[in-house]
Each structure stands twice: as C-alpha cells, then as structure tokens.
Amino acid sequence: MADAIDMAQQRSEEVLARSIAQIIHRPVAVSASFCEECDTPIPEARRRAIYGVTRCVSCQQIFELKATHFKGH
Template identity: 35%
Template structure:
C-alpha cells in the first residue's frame, strides 16, 4: 500500500520539478526596459518586481487575458 503512495509522491515530485523548471526558464531577467507591445517604458518598479517582464503592466494584463482563451 505504501508503495503505491511512494510512487504517486515520486511522480508528483517529478511533475512539480518540471513545472518549477519551466517557470524559472520563463522568468529569466532581461535588459528590456521598453514595452514590446506599446514601446512605453516598463518602469523600474515593475522591472524590480518582475525582472523577466517584456511588457508594461497594461500590455501584460491584456496579453494574459488574450492567452487565457
């Protein structure tokens, strides 16, 4: 019985590690300081909070809404 739980835990751990790796990959900091959608400055505060940001908060919100569908 505990073997089944062990296996389930291991595959969950494996899946979780993959998710974390993917998230870290996307979150690589960049030097982009102008929004790639509207060309306006992304803003220092936003770049500090999200070093991987390539869009200003307005365009990022729109982008995320677009990609949810």
C-alpha cells in the same frame, strides 16, 4: 503487476514533474526598458519588482486576458 490506472498515474506524475522542472530552471532575462508590445517605457519600480518583465502593465493585462480567453476559461 501494475494496471493501466497505475501506469497512467505514474505517467501523469512524470509529466507534472518535468513541467515543474522546466519552469524552475527556465532562464530569466533582464527586464526590458520598453514594452515589447507598445514601446512605452516600463517604470523602474515595475522592472525591479518583476525580474524579466517585458510588457507594461496595460499590455500585460491584455496579454493575460487573451491567454485566458483562448484557453477557454
């Protein structure tokens, strides 16, 4: 018979597997020509390097810093 720790571990593994599956099967959009934040053109090299890019480098850096800050890291 499974105890509480075994059931919690199984649940954790199921959640992790589901999260990974969602990321792997996530639809990827075509790269944007203009940044969705500041409306500046996104260079062709960046659009080719990162499929589905929607922000210029500067706006992406700001977005990532804000995301890290709000996560509490």
